Amino acid sequence: MVKLALYGMLKAKPGKEAEVEAFLKQGAELARKEPGTVTWYAIKEDDGRYGIFDTFNDEAGREAHLNGPIAKALLAEADELLAEPPQIHKIQVLAVK
16 A cells, blocks of 8 residues: 655646646656656646645655656746746555545
């Protein structure tokens, strides 16, 4: 069972929604190459808000992801694409179906 997760919240700058969505789709491809990332989801909320939810079996996998290419790309593109800094939350998974 996965034990750890990350939840990231992103707010696109007005007019940058399509670019944020393209970035997230590329992120899915990068996440597939990470052995420690069990699942990776990108979601679209409303008003230009997006989320990323990913799960890990252990802290090593989560830290590898936080220091990997997706996080680096997000930080590099944040000023251009996002209206506010990304909010990343480290969370524990209590139950899974």
